[in-house]
Amino acid sequence: MSSFQYPDLDERQTAAAAAKKALLAKFRAKAEDPAREQVRAARAAIHQARLTREAQREAARQVREAELAAQRAREAELAEKTRLEAEALAEKARREAEELAVMVAAEEASRAETLAIEQKAARDARYAARKEAKKIRRRGY
Secondary structure, eight states: OOOOOOOOHHHHHHHHHHHHHHHHHHHHHHHTOHHHHHHHHHHHHHHHHHHHHHHHHHHHHHHHHHHHHHHHHHHHHHHHHHHHHHHHHHHHHHHHHHHHHHHHHHHHHHHHHHHHHHHHHHHHHHHHHHHHHHHHHHHTO
């Protein structure tokens, strides 16, 4: 029975070099494969189509945002116009209420003055009647 002979250094180095060459040849064969080139071209086309769709979606999104911004601006303008109209109406109502309050106060003051004049006239008449009655009582007839 013969014993197993271990390979020496040269045999190991040549075997390793041959394995590296075989691996490199296998890799180059795959890299130069026309089917692989077709797959790479198809992937590049898919990537380009994806970029085109993204650009279209972005453009559509920007158009929508511009439309929404314009609509918000119109709504804000309408709201401002409505607010100004409401303020004008409120100011007009406030002025009318003030005018009415002034008229009512003037009318009440006029009524109070008239009432005071009437009350004074009635009081003066009572005083005069009392004074006249006193004169009659003093004179005796």
